[in-house]
Amino acid sequence: MKIRLHGTAEECREVAGRLAAIVEVLAVSEPYPDRGASKLVRLYVECRLEYARPEAAPAHSQRRALPPGGAR
Numbered sequence: 549m550k551i552r553l554h555g556t557a558e559e560c561r562e563v564a565g566r567l568a569a570i571v572e573v574l575a576v577s578e579p580y581p582d583r584g585a586s587k588l589v590r591l592y593v594e595c596r597l598e599y600a601r602p603e604a605a606p607a608h609s610q611r612r613a614l615p616p617g618g619a620r
Contacts, residue, residue, distance in 0.1 A: 557579045
């Protein structure tokens with residue numbers, strides 16, 4: 549799975565680190581600056597679900613639900 553993060557460099561680094569709690573992070577790119585005068589960057593995270601292996605799959609009752617209103 550590939551995820552593109554878009555925000556400030558600090559925000560993207562923090563979220564990339566937090567993703568490790570829910571997926572197996574395989575690679576994180578360097579931040580790519582947006583074009584023009586923007587202060588925002590793009591950061592690409594390559595990951596896979598930790599329970600991609602059947603023996604590592606959590607029981608249905610152990611899966612985490614998204615918080616109300618979507619991800620924070």
